[in-house]
Amino acid sequence: MSKAQVTLDWAKDTPCRNITIHGFCKFQDKGCMFKHESSPKTPAPTVLARPASAAVLTPPSSAAQLVSSAAALKKKFSADAPAFLPTTSANSSTTSFVKSPKVDAPLLQLTSEEKRFNIESPIFTPGGSNPYAPKPGTPVNPYAPASADMYFQAPTTYPLQYHLYAPAPPPHLQLPLQPYETNAHAMFIAGDLREHAQKRNAAILQVLPHSNLPEGVNAYHSLVPIDTHAERSARNFGHPSALYKVFSTTNGNVYALRRVEGVNVTSERAISDVQAWRSVVCANVVQFHEAFTSRAFGDNSVFFAYDYYPLATTLREAHVSPVAAKVVPITEALLWSYCVQLTNALTAIHEKNLAARVLDMDKVIITTRNRVRLAGCAVLDVLRYEEEDIATLQKQDIEKFGALMLELAAYTLPVTLRGVEALEGLAFSQEFKDCVRYLLSGSANLHEFTRMIAPRALAAVDSLACAADFMEGQLLSELENARLVRLLAKLGFINERPEYDNDPAWSETGDRYPLRLFRDYVFHQIDERSGRPVIDLSHVITCLNKLDAGVDEKILLVSNDEQSCIIASYKELHDLIDKTFRDLSRN
Ligand SMILES: Nc1ncnc2c1ncn2[C@@H]1O[C@H](COP(=O)(O)OP(=O)(O)OP(=O)(O)O)[C@@H](O)[C@H]1O
Numbered sequence: 197m198s199k200a201q202v203t204l205d206w207a208k209d210t211p212c213r214n215i216t217i218h219g220f221c222k223f224q225d226k227g228c229m230f231k232h233e234s235s236p237k238t239p240a241p242t243v244l245a246r247p248a249s250a251a252v253l254t255p256p257s258s259a260a261q262l263v264s265s266a267a268a269l270k271k272k273f274s275a276d277a278p279a280f281l282p283t284t285s286a287n288s289s290t291t292s293f294v295k296s297p298k299v300d301a302p303l304l305q306l307t308s309e310e311k312r313f314n315i316e317s318p319i320f321t322p323g324g325s326n327p328y329a330p331k332p333g334t335p336v337n338p339y340a341p342a343s344a345d346m347y348f349q350a351p352t353t354y355p356l357q358y359h360l361y362a363p364a365p366p367p368h369l370q371l372p373l374q375p376y377e378t379n380a381h382a383m384f385i386a387g388d389l390r391e392h393a394q395k396r397n398a399a400i401l402q403v404l405p406h407s408n409l410p411e412g413v414n415a416y417h418s419l420v421p422i423d424t425h426a427e428r429s430a431r432n433f434g435h436p437s438a439l440y441k442v443f444s445t446t447n448g449n450v451y452a453l454r455r456v457e458g459v460n461v462t463s464e465r466a467i468s469d470v471q472a473w474r475s476v477v478c479a480n481v482v483q484f485h486e487a488f489t490s491r492a493f494g495d496n497s498v499f500f501a502y503d504y505y506p507l508a509t510t511l512r513e514a515h516v517s518p519v520a521a522k523v524v525p526i527t528e529a530l531l532w533s534y535c536v537q538l539t540n541a542l543t544a545i546h547e548k549n550l551a552a553r554v555l556d557m558d559k560v561i562i563t564t565r566n567r568v569r570l571a572g573c574a575v576l577d578v579l580r581y582e583e584e585d586i587a588t589l590q591k592q593d594i595e596k597f598g599a600l601m602l603e604l605a606a607y608t609l610p611v612t613l614r615g616v617e618a619l620e621g622l623a624f625s626q627e628f629k630d631c632v633r634y635l636l637s638g639s640a641n642l643h644e645f646t647r648m649i650a651p652r653a654l655a656a657v658d659s660l661a662c663a664a665d666f667m668e669g670q671l672l673s674e675l676e677n678a679r680l681v682r683l684l685a686k687l688g689f690i691n692e693r694p695e696y697d698n699d700p701a702w703s704e705t706g707d708r709y710p711l712r713l714f715r716d717y718v719f720h721q722i723d724e725r726s727g728r729p730v731i732d733l734s735h736v737i738t739c740l741n742k743l744d745a746g747v748d749e750k751i752l753l754v755s756n757d758e759q760s761c762i763i764a765s766y767k768e769l770h771d772l773i774d775k776t777f778r779d780l781s782r783n
Pocket residue numbers: 422423424428429430431432433436437438439452454482502503504505506507508509510513558559561562571
């Protein structure tokens with residue numbers, strides 16, 4: 197027996213520290229004498245097939261075991277991780293429809309900044325090649341729901357918890373601030389705007405599992421009915437119609453798909469001519485994309501695809517519907533705003549030698565605050581293809597416009613006064629009444645009418661500019677947040693990794709030690725006098741912004757025990773974070 201063997205005999209009952217720290221020992225078969233029983237060399241397929249509950253519920257007997265088993269699990273399943281990633285449908289070629297709408301939904305498209313980040317750090321890659329994509333033949337992730345598509349994030353059945361964001365306190369409870377002071381709410385997007393945007397995003401992503409609607413209609417899938425009315429009227433188009441939110445298989449974007457039931461399109465030209473509507477690009481007309489016939493519902497239906505505006509309401513739903521959550525009162529200022537916008541819509545349509553044809557309270561939708569759009573265009577161009585000449589239809593458009601304005605205005609009167617004489621009874625300006633009268637005269641001209649309402653158009657432009665300014669202000673307040681979140685994620689990956697406790701690079705004399713001190717500098721400062729933690733969000737945001745920009749400013753980093761002291765610039769720290777993160781992602 198050699199001397200070395202005699203000396204290492206004691207080691208065979210001592211658990212190998214590599215297992216404890218890393219979950220495996222790469223010297224297991226290469227001479228390491230310590231005990232390796234707790235780490236199977238290769239993951240046994242039977243373990244992978246175990247139900248998730250069995251793996252999750254087995255309590256580790258000690259903290260060391262917990263580290264060991266967590267690390268072992270991580271290693272074991274690192275190749276099977278995609279179910280935990282909200283990622284693209286890179287592997288969904290087996291199904292005919294892309295099931296992950298998130299990636300291509302227009303509101304969720306990556307910004308160039310995000311794409312830049314993704315190029316730099318492959319771990320976050322939400323599109324393109326997925327580093328975690330399972331290789332052919334790899335076992336499936338036992339923690340994924342049994343029937344779930346690995347790339348399909350199951351929709352939550354719970355509404356978003358908006359109250360989890362603490363709202364700004366009411367004015368009487370707000371602390372008086374000095375001019376140079378601010379509070380957290382002023383640093384971020386306004387609460388109600390954020391909630392509205394979140395609801396709109398949720399509406400875009402909404403799906404209807406187990407519905408009896410067709411799985412796809414032409415190049416569209418995941419149909420969700422938008423119309424919540426129980427009865428389907430044929431009032432507007434002469435045929436019952438319904439509207440669905442759908443995703444396109446071509447580009448993943450979301451669209452509103454209108455189905456008109458039981459239509460026999462006899463003329464092919466009707467479908468081809470209607471494509472002229474694609475050239476109408478106007479802020480007050482719902483953008484038309486295409487029309488086609490399909491038997492996906494088992495009958496002869498004709499379909500029209502438009503842009504989708506989440507949570508849009510019709511004028512009727514907003515102003516008169518008794519079921520509306522909040523009826524928006526009609527005022528003269530609001531009617532002028534509608535009048536200017538609808539004039540813009542009709543001008544854009546008539547310039548293309550087309551006619552809106554359907555113009556009433558059910559086919560004008562409000563998409564964002566006070567922004568109206570014509571929503572029923574192009575349908576009658578197919579359904580009643582050879583009906584009337586375009587000049588007559590355009591003349592009718594103007595009269596319908598006048599009738600719509602009068603109908604809306606009449607809702608400010610008691611029910612008994614809403615008849616033909618309503619115009620006289622209105623408590624509105626003479627200018628407004630003259631405009632409506634002109635539209636209803638039968639000889640109105642749109643250009644002439646535009647001149648009549650020019651002063652009101654200026655007011656509308658002004659309010660739109662103010663709204664744009666407000667939105668830009670909100671955008672600026674949120675601009676850096678996405679960058680900071682990614683930076684925080686990187687710091688989260690880097691800091692507090694017990695497995696590197698004994699690594700010289702992370703020790704107090706190592707290269708990476710400044711990162712620990714920087715973390716303490718940003719988050720763990722203590723008030724010298726009171727000894728209490730300093731919770732200062734603006735300090736955190738300032739530091740992170742400087743770090744992200746990599747400015748040359750130097751800071752003094754001191755350890756908690758005040759034994760170590762390092763002067764480092766944000767640029768040096770920035771480079772160090774980048775390098776460390778890359779090293780981690782390469783491991
Ligand atoms: N492009 C769109 N994007 C999002 N929502 C829309 C769009 N167009 C209409 N809506 C909304 O869809 C709902 C139903 O619209 P609409 O009444 O036109 O459908 P419909 O069932 O075909 O109507 P009808 O059968 O009475 O003619 C309304 O709440 C409307 O605000």
